[in-house]
Amino acid sequence: MSSSNQDRVRRDPRLEWIARNRLHPEHEQALAALGQVGGSALAIEWMGPNGRMRRNPHAVGFIGPNGRKRIDRSGAQVGATDSLRGRAGNTAKQDNRRQVDIAEPDFFIAVVPDTGSGRLTEHDRDLFGLARRLADQPGVEQGAVLAVVFGDSIPEGLDEAGADRVVCFPIASGYAPEERLAALMSLEAALLPRHWMLPDTVLGGGDLGRRLAVQLGERPACGLWRVDEDEQAATGWSCVCRSGSGRWDQPRPLPRVAIALAECAEPVVETRHAAAEVEGLDLVAIQANEGAGEVIGSSIEDLGAVAVDPSAIALDEAEFILSAGNGIRDWEGFHHAARVLGATEGASRVAVDDGFMPRNRQVGATGTWVSARVYVAVGISGAIQHLQGIQRCDKVVAINSDAGCDMVKRADLSVIGDSAEVLQALATLVEASRGEATSQQQATPSDVHALKEVRDVA
Amino acid sequence: MSLEPSSVNSSSVASASTQALNIDVLVSVGRHSLTERPRRADLDARALELALRLRDQRGAQVNACHVGEGGQRAGSDTEAALRDYLGMGLEHLTWIDAPQGSDALGLLDEHLRAGQVSAGPRLVLCGMRAEQGEGSGLLPFLLSESLGWAYVPAVVEVEDVASEDGHWYTTVLQALPRGQRRRLRVRLPALLGIDAAAAQPRQSAFGPARRGRIEQRQLETSVIADESLANWPLQPAKPRPKRLKIVTATNARDRFKAAAAKAESTGGKVLQDVSPEQGAEAVLTLLKEEGVLR
Amino acid sequence: MxxxxxxxxxxxxxxxxxxxxxxxxxxxxxxxxxxxxxxxxxxxxxxxxxxxxxxxxxxxxxxxxxxxxxxxxxxxxxxxxxxxxxxxxxxxxxxxxxxxxxxxxxxxxxxxxxxxxxxxxxxxxxxxxxxxxxxxxxxxxxxxxxxxxxxxxxxxxxxxxxxxxxxxxxxxxxxxxxxxxxxxxxxxxxxxxxxxxxxxxxxxxxxxxxERFSTRKSDREGKVHRSTGLKALNLEDETAPLGVATPEDFTWNQRLGFDACVQCGRCEAVCPAFAAGQPLNPKKLIQDMVLGMTGRSDAAYAGSPYPGKAVGEHQGNPSGPIVVEAGGALLDADTLWSCTTCRACVEECPMMIEHVDAIVDMRRFMTLEQGQTPGKGSEVIDNLIATDNPNGYAPAARMHWAADLSLPLMRDLGQVDVLLWLGDGAFDMRNQRTLRALVKVLRAAGVDFAVLGDEERDSGDVARRLGDEATFQRLAKANIATLEKYRFQTIVTCDPHSFHVLSNEYGAFGGHYRVRHHSTYIDELMAADRLSLRSWKGGSVTYHDPCYLGRYNGEYEAPRRVLTALGIELNEMQRSGFRSRCCGGGGGAPITDIPGERRIPDMRMQDVAETGAELVAVGCPQCTAMLEGVVDATAQVRDIAELVADALVSEDASGKERAARPQVVEVSP
Missing domain, CATH: 1.20.950 (Fumarate Reductase Cytochrome B subunit)
Known part of the structure; x- marks a missing residue:
């Protein structure tokens, strides 16, 4: 990927001239055009003729409550202007990344990211950061970071994550550890990476990495969270591994296979890398040669995802919980909303005590501690035990008639009003939006059905 | 967990009962996270629970075994933990003697191979990682390699064991994040690593725990020291540093702001005096942003 | 003719x-x-x-x-x-x-x-x-x-x-x-x-x-004749049975006792679980035990059934299991686990039948042999085994609530007058307020006291009521060993459950102590004139007798004397004293959590509401927790220690007043 075209500055001298002349009737439009801001809004920043950033001090600030213009430099006031600038600044930041190209690497550091749902995860980025440290160690040699991905397409953002080279094996998603292992072994034979780095996730890198290490006869560094330069070690690096229980650390020289925890290193932020596909590797041929003969043979067959009823998911595993409390009068409406939203149902102690919900649905210190990404508390005032139980939730939404209750204080978003009506409206909205997207919506369930049918036939 | 009706069809049960399913459960000594008192390891207990359910439902043969330091047995921590497993309803448990710091791999390999005499289907269940020591979760992978059996991690349920074309297969459910499940068909013999999302282990009762027999076993395999532990001893874990917010601002003001700003105040947005529709709209937006709406 | x-x-x-x-x-x-x-x-x-x-x-x-x-x-x-x-x-x-x-x-x-x-x-x-x-x-x-x-x-x-x-x-x-x-x-x-x-x-x-019965001698000596502690199981002998599995596992005189039942239903009338619609009726339970001896069906039983369970679906077997997981045997498990061990039935029984003993005997088998403690029971037992407290808190955190109080530790002193037994309420934020109040009162009275600190463990009450005799005995022996190291005259505790276990159940393991509930001890302090108190200015007050203080230990008067001494005129509930209704918190009932039609604490707060009292005084952490958990309660729940602490005339303040006055007198002439 070449970025030179993107970086070239195209100038319009006439426009710049108008922009400099504050009395010109088209002055503001010119400023806007230069600042790449659409519409009539004033441009705040634009690139000057020499490629320098220029700023219009008149466009900064906002009109205060008493009609006077205010400039707030604390950053506390987030107005329309700020968000505009934020967007502009973002593009500027991306442009500020330094392009790094490594033409002739001395060695490879292979990274096998999880690429959950086609995107790099934060964990993956940390891992690339670690790989970059190993590849860019000041010294005689210059390594390249090789991203190894599986699937039909190469995920976005590998260049910014820090990959110099990419290898993509067209292995479908799903659980196929033996196939993937064979692919990695073929790459091992072809490129002999100095290190293999994988994220320590249960079904992703953690699984594949251990299989790879066993094949390579290596004792992998599992649960690795820290890497230091170490002249004593054979590889020049030492690392610290966390034990499975989290109670022990094991310092050791960095082995060839490293299976690392999240935040094992800082992700790459300042540079952009080539992320070029490795040429001259006939992967299909390699795969065919290395084949399944060496590994155990395909003894694991993925029969596909199982349709899990959200209401049957254990509370502590659920990612989206709709929880009912004392304020619920319309239980039918609540259950309906949970069904429509596809949320797992939870309840406060009172709702359970009153017999509206089963005991295993109770959230709180005396029930289940939950860690949902979104927790919607309907008619729950927020007793201390309940708030303790939801402290690991990411986003809390309160729907409550009492604006002064503790749950509203805790919530990221609170809707004050009759819970039954809000739930009803929410269910209607979701149903409406489903109706629009019927064609797309049908894709997933039918897949599941198809799989089921395949299974039944088998 | 009620998934779709599982496919335990009668023919497979019948065929399974003709040749009893043989299950080995590998158990280790766990420690309570606060008091470090010995007890059954949670994941291993879940593995045993799964095995005991298969025993109750389809008459599987369940053998549990532990590899660990022998020596003073009565009253030792190891014994206390093993009795916890016995208390779940096992009559006996094999304790394979291994000096401290030795590698369990060879011993387990020999033990499991020795048990292979039965012609029926064979499963080995274990927790995905130990609670003590390195706990890297590598052992089942090594064992799978040395035995030449498949290994499947993160299993939460064994749905079925059936034979087809002269081979035995098991259908298992594997835990994906956030309560999702995936169904796999695995050729036996196989090792299954049990996930924390598997069924809660049953209560360990005092009576059976006291009565259960612990059978010592000395194996002929020469014991190899665990090199990893010998060369790189464990240290008490240090708290990991909290990651600082990465500041990539290009100008002084943004950098200053990032450095000086307090943690983002989480004062939530409160929508008062809005119509239910407006409120619902706001909630829906948040749900979509978080991507929890499927 | x-x-x-x-x-x-x-x-x-x-x-x-x-x-x-x-x-x-x-x-x-x-x-x-x-x-x-x-x-x-x-x-x-x-x-x-x-x-x-x-x-x-x-x-x-x-x-x-x-x-x-x-x-x-x-x-x-x-x-x-x-x-x-x-x-x-x-x-x-x-x-x-x-x-x-x-x-x-x-x-x-x-x-x-x-x-x-x-x-x-x-x-x-x-x-x-x-x-x-x-x-x-x-x-x-x-x-x-x-x-x-x-x-x-x-x-x-x-x-x-x-x-x-x-x-x-x-x-x-x-x-x-x-x-x-x-x-x-x-x-x-x-x-x-x-x-x-x-x-x-x-x-x-x-x-x-x-020992339940009076004799001429005991009457002469004015001794109380009460026997409420559970009988210990013999765990040393590996062949000794663990609890009761079949009707024949009861002792012969227990079986005799079941036959003595006159079916007067006084137990049924006072049973909190029965009133709450949980599947327990003490009278039917005893009748089922009778049927179990001969192995008949309960079809001929002509009293109130277990709420929610029809008569005629259960059949006994003289030497078969009493409880079968699938149901249909003599009893269903939830009947046994509904009991709060409040002893109201035993107290009311004119035939002196021991219902609670029988229930705990059967629970013992379910827990020790079958490992079928329902609800959160197994979790609580695991926590007790691993951390010595039922909620699995770090044992070292037991004294965190008192970080600012600099409580004297037995470990440092070795010998004091009063050993303050904190109980597991030390981990509970609500009970910590009570403990603070109690410490304030003890300090105001100048009592020489100390606490065990991290050396204290759960008394074993919950474990024992849940049938886990093994864990109870382990905790009891450990606590007795700890207490043996120190010298003290009295143990004072604000937890009636610990009080009962320490004074009535540790004896079988060699632990004999003089134990006082804090209300009794405060009463003694007041009688000795060691506390100066303001008079009560609040609204009307009622008092809830904790089962383990009242029926188990006969202490009905001291708490009332303390409240009266504060100037409170008690507005008694209809069911008070030995007839007090349980809060629902005993016997591990909140842990096993058997569903009913109502909740026991709700009924008790209804009793409170009927008196019109604005405040209900309690003397037990369990009662506090259960009654405070009632939604839309009409009365506030306060522990006696809190009421006394609030009424304390602080020594410092009065001292300053006294010191200030003479100065004025000196200056004025």
Whole structure:
């Protein structure tokens, strides 16, 4: 990927001239055009003729409550202007990344990211950061970071994550550890990476990495969270591994296979890398040669995802919980909303005590501690035990008639009003939006059905 | 967990009962996270629970075994933990003697191979990682390699064991994040690593725990020291540093702001005096942003 | 003719009754052995009956008198009947006895009429079925005996006793007497309502807790006769059974006790679980135990069922399991786990049956042998095993609540007057307020006290009530070993559960202590004038008796004295003192959490609301937690220690006042 075209500055001298002349009737439009801001809004920043950033001090600030213009430099006031600038600044930041190209690497550091749902995860980025440290160690040699991905397409953002080279094996998603292992072994034979780095996730890198290490006869560094330069070690690096229980650390020289925890290193932020596909590797041929003969043979067959009823998911595993409390009068409406939203149902102690919900649905210190990404508390005032139980939730939404209750204080978003009506409206909205997207919506369930049918036939 | 009706069809049960399913459960000594008192390891207990359910439902043969330091047995921590497993309803448990710091791999390999005499289907269940020591979760992978059996991690349920074309297969459910499940068909013999999302282990009762027999076993395999532990001893874990917010601002003001700003105040947005529709709209937006709406 | 047939009838009935008695005794003896002093027991029986049992019966004055008339009349009449007709006596003596017979049978008849009257509209707690026939049998017996005595005395008109009329009358009298005797004498030993008299008398004689009964000596010494601690299991012997699995696993005198039940339903009327619609009825439980001995179905049971469980679906088996996971056996597990061990049933039982012992015995088997403690029970037990507290907190965090109080530790002092036992409430934020208040009071009174700190463990109360005797004994022995290291005079605790266990249940393991509940101790401090208190200025107050303080330990007065001393006029609830209704927090009930139609604490707060009190004073962390958990409660829940601490006139403040005044006096002249 070449970025030179993107970086070239195209100038319009006439426009710049108008922009400099504050009395010109088209002055503001010119400023806007230069600042790449659409519409009539004033441009705040634009690139000057020499490629320098220029700023219009008149466009900064906002009109205060008493009609006077205010400039707030604390950053506390987030107005329309700020968000505009934020967007502009973002593009500027991306442009500020330094392009790094490594033409002739001395060695490879292979990274096998999880690429959950086609995107790099934060964990993956940390891992690339670690790989970059190993590849860019000041010294005689210059390594390249090789991203190894599986699937039909190469995920976005590998260049910014820090990959110099990419290898993509067209292995479908799903659980196929033996196939993937064979692919990695073929790459091992072809490129002999100095290190293999994988994220320590249960079904992703953690699984594949251990299989790879066993094949390579290596004792992998599992649960690795820290890497230091170490002249004593054979590889020049030492690392610290966390034990499975989290109670022990094991310092050791960095082995060839490293299976690392999240935040094992800082992700790459300042540079952009080539992320070029490795040429001259006939992967299909390699795969065919290395084949399944060496590994155990395909003894694991993925029969596909199982349709899990959200209401049957254990509370502590659920990612989206709709929880009912004392304020619920319309239980039918609540259950309906949970069904429509596809949320797992939870309840406060009172709702359970009153017999509206089963005991295993109770959230709180005396029930289940939950860690949902979104927790919607309907008619729950927020007793201390309940708030303790939801402290690991990411986003809390309160729907409550009492604006002064503790749950509203805790919530990221609170809707004050009759819970039954809000739930009803929410269910209607979701149903409406489903109706629009019927064609797309049908894709997933039918897949599941198809799989089921395949299974039944088998 | 009620998934779709599982496919335990009668023919497979019948065929399974003709040749009893043989299950080995590998158990280790766990420690309570606060008091470090010995007890059954949670994941291993879940593995045993799964095995005991298969025993109750389809008459599987369940053998549990532990590899660990022998020596003073009565009253030792190891014994206390093993009795916890016995208390779940096992009559006996094999304790394979291994000096401290030795590698369990060879011993387990020999033990499991020795048990292979039965012609029926064979499963080995274990927790995905130990609670003590390195706990890297590598052992089942090594064992799978040395035995030449498949290994499947993160299993939460064994749905079925059936034979087809002269081979035995098991259908298992594997835990994906956030309560999702995936169904796999695995050729036996196989090792299954049990996930924390598997069924809660049953209560360990005092009576059976006291009565259960612990059978010592000395194996002929020469014991190899665990090199990893010998060369790189464990240290008490240090708290990991909290990651600082990465500041990539290009100008002084943004950098200053990032450095000086307090943690983002989480004062939530409160929508008062809005119509239910407006409120619902706001909630829906948040749900979509978080991507929890499927 | 009467004079020839009657002795034969009496002898036949007596002989049959003896056979029945032998069979019944053999049935009881199929239980586990339990050595009792046979002669001493039989000797003590009349006193136990007349004093202790009557003490309970007399709570219902009207029925007590009815029972005295009926039972007294029957015993005397039956004895006289036997003497008169089976023993050859001189004529004059016989006449006197006949007159007495006349009197007693008349008394009995009056009693029987009263019984019949009560049975006309029987309260729900009474069993129906054969019990409805009992008043008729009583009347038949007493009337026929009365007429026979009249006839023998020659007081009946001539026309009635001669000729055909005489034959007819004799036949009618014999049949009536026969029916009466069958019910009253045969029924005693062959099973029937009157079984309670025979089994009850022996039950009193061979009771498993002889220390429950008063003796002349104990009365003279003014000692309390109470026995509420659970009996320890023998865990040293690996072959000793762990709890009760089958009806035959009960000790023989427990089985005897079950047979003593009169199905009066007083237990049912006071049982909090029954009132809450949980599947427990103490009366039915005891009746099921009786059925278990013979292996019959409960279809013939004629009282209130377990709420939510139909009668006739359960079947006993004399040597089969009492509880089967699939159900349908003698009991369902949730019946056993509904009990809060509040002892209200035991307290009310006129036959001195020990319901709680039986329930805990059966729970022990479920926990120790089957590992089937329901709800969060297994988690709590695991926590107790691993962390010595039921909620799995770090043991080292036990004193975190008192970080700013710099409480003296036993470890540092070694010897103090008062050892303050904190209990597991030390981990609970609500109870920490109570503990702080208690510490403030102790300091204000200048008490020399210390705490065990991290060395303290859970007393083992919950583990034991959940049936985990092994964990209880481990905790008990560990605590006793800790306490042995130090010297103190009294243990003071604000947790009645710890109080009960420390004072009544540690004795079996060699731990004998002088333990005081904090209300008792504060009462002693007040009596010694060591606290200066402001008078109460709040609204109306009521007091909730914790079960483990009141019924288990008989302390009803001290908390009331403390509250009165604060200037509070107590607004008593209808159910208070020994009849206090449980808060629902005992016996691990909140942990096993068996669903019912209502919640016990809600009912208790309703009791509070009926008094109109704005505040309910409590003396137990469990009660505080349960009652405070009631939504939309009308009254505030405060511990006695908090009320006392609030009323304290701080020493410093008054000292300053005193110091300030003289200065003013000096300056002013």
């Amino acid at each position: 009467l004079n020839t047939l009657l002795p034969m009838l009496l002898l036949a009935v007596l002989a049959l009754a003896v056979v029945g008695a032998a069979r019944r005794i053999a049935l009881w003896r199929r239980g586990r052995p339990s050595p009792v002093p046979v002669l001493a027991g039989l000797m003590a029986m009349p006193r136990r009956y007349l004093v202790d049992l009557h003490h309970v019966v007399a709570r219902d004055k009207v029925f007590a008198n009815t029972h005295v008339a009926t039972a007294g009349g029957f015993v005397a009449a039956a004895a006289l009947l036997l003497v008169v007709y089976l023993v050859p006596l001189p004529g004059s003596v016989e006449t006197v006895l006949e007159v007495l017979l006349l009197l007693f049978s008349a008394t009995m008849f009056v009693g029987a009429r009263l019984v019949a009257k009560r049975r006309r509209h029987p309260p729900a707690r009474l069993s129906k079925g054969p019990w409805m026939r009992l008043p008729k049998s009583l009347q038949a017996f007493s009337a026929s005996v009365f007429l026979i005595a009249l006839a023998n005395l020659g007081l009946l008109p001539e026309g009635l006793i001669s000729g055909v009329m005489g034959w007819a009358l004799a036949a009618v009298l014999l049949v009536a007497l026969g029916l009466g005797l069958a019910e009253l004498l045969l029924g005693m030993t062959w099973g029937g309502p009157m079984k309670h008299a025979f089994a009850g008398a022996l039950h009193l004689a061979f009771h498993r807790r002889a």
